[in-house]
Amino acid sequence: MTRIPAGSFAMGSHDAQGRPDEYPVHRVQVKAFWMDETEVTNAAFAAFVKATGYVTTAEKAIDWAELAKQVPKGTPKPADSLLAPSSLVFVPTSGPVDLNDYSQWWAFKRGADWRHPEGPGSDIRGRQNHPVVHVSWDDAAAYARWAGKRLPTEAEWEWATRGGLKDKIYPWGDESVNQAPYKANSFQGHFPDDDQALDGYKTTTAPVKSFPANGFGLYDMAGNVWEWCADWYRNDYYKKSPVLNPTGPTSSYDPDEPGVAKRVMRGGSFLCNDGYCSSYRSSARMKSSPDSGLQHTGFRCVRD
Numbered sequence: 001m002t003r004i005p006a007g008s009f010a011m012g013s014h015d016a017q018g019r020p021d022e023y024p025v026h027r028v029q030v031k032a033f034w035m036d037e038t039e040v041t042n043a044a045f046a047a048f049v050k051a052t053g054y055v056t057t058a059e060k061a062i063d064w065a066e067l068a069k070q071v072p073k074g075t076p077k078p079a080d081s082l083l084a085p086s087s088l089v090f091v092p093t094s095g096p097v098d099l100n101d102y103s104q105w106w107a108f109k110r111g112a113d114w115r116h117p118e119g120p121g122s123d124i125r126g127r128q129n130h131p132v133v134h135v136s137w138d139d140a141a142a143y144a145r146w147a148g149k150r151l152p153t154e155a156e157w158e159w160a161t162r163g164g165l166k167d168k169i170y171p172w173g174d175e176s177v178n179q180a181p182y183k184a185n186s187f188q189g190h191f192p193d194d195d196q197a198l199d200g201y202k203t204t205t206a207p208v209k210s211f212p213a214n215g216f217g218l219y220d221m222a223g224n225v226w227e228w229c230a231d232w233y234r235n236d237y238y239k240k241s242p243v244l245n246p247t248g249p250t251s252s253y254d255p256d257e258p259g260v261a262k263r264v265m266r267g268g269s270f271l272c273n274d275g276y277c278s279s280y281r282s283s284a285r286m287k288s289s290p291d292s293g294l295q296h297t298g299f300r301c302v303r304d
C-alpha cells in the first residue's frame with residue numbers, strides 16, 4: 001500500500017466534459033490514508049477465496065425473492081435456466097451501433113465469473129497479475145473485511161487519483177488519453193466494434209502496473225477496470241456534500257433507474273473511449289447495483 005497524504009481539493013469536473021452528476025465543483029478535505037497501489041489481482045483474490053471458501057455473486061444463482069422486489073408486482077418467475085449463475089461479458093459488435101443501447105455489446109453468459117472472465121472455456125492462467133473482475137460490491141466489501149481494509153470513499157478515491165495535481169482532467173494531467181506513449185488501458189478506435197488496441201491490450205485487462213503510476217504512486221487509477229467505492233450513489237450529492245471526509249449519502253438515487261439502489265464506481269475500464277464514456281477522467285462518476293459485477297469491474301482497498 002502507499003500513503004496518501006491528507007489534503008483539500010476541488011472535487012468534480014473543472015471543464016465542460018463532465019456529466020451533470022460531476023457538478024457543482026465543491027471543496028473537500030480528506031484525512032491521510034493508505035491505499036493499495038494496484039487493483040486487487042486474481043492472485044490476491046484467489047488467496048481470499050482459498051482462506052474463506054467465499055463464493056462470489058456471479059457464481060450463485062440469481063435469488064428470485066430479491067429480484068422480485070425490483071420488477072413490477074406480479075411478474076412471473078423466470079425459468080431456472082435464466083436464473084443460473086451468470087455474468088455480463090463484452091462482445092464487440094460487427095459495426096457501429098446506437099450507443100444508447102448497451103445490450104448490444106453486453107451478453108449474459110452462464111458460467112462467466114472471476115475464474116472465467118470471458119465465460120466458460122476461458123480461465124485466468126497466466127493472468128495472476130491482472131485485476132480480478134466479475135466482482136460485485138458485496139464481493140469487494142467481503143474481501144476488504146477479510147484483508148483488514150475497507151473500500152475507499154468516493155472523495156478519497158478522487159483525491160487519490162488526482163495524485164497531487166490541481167484541477168487536471170486525468171491522473172497524469174491534461175494530455176489526451178489517446179496520445180502515445182499510452183498512460184492507461186482503454187479502448188482505442190471506434191466503440192464498440194473496433195478496438196485497435198494501440199495500448200497493447202485489446203478489450204481485456206492489462207497486468208497491473210503496465211502503465212506509469214500517478215503522483216501518489218498509484219497504478220491504473222484510470223482505465224483497466226472499474227473500481228468500487230464504499231459510497232451509495234446519488235446524482236445530486238455534490239450539492240450537499242460536507243467538506244470534511246464525506247462518506248456519501250445515506251441512501252441511493254439514480255434518476256436513470258430510480259428503483260435500483262446503487263453504489264459508486266470510479267476510474268473507467270479497458271472499454272472506455274472518448275466516443276462513449278471517457279470515464280478515465282478523474283471526476284467521472286459511475287454507479288451500479290451492489291450485486292452486479294461485469295467483465296470490467298474490479299476494486300482496490302484502503303485503510304486508515
Ligand SMILES: [Ca+2]
Nearest residue numbers: 185186199201
Ligand atoms: Ca486497451
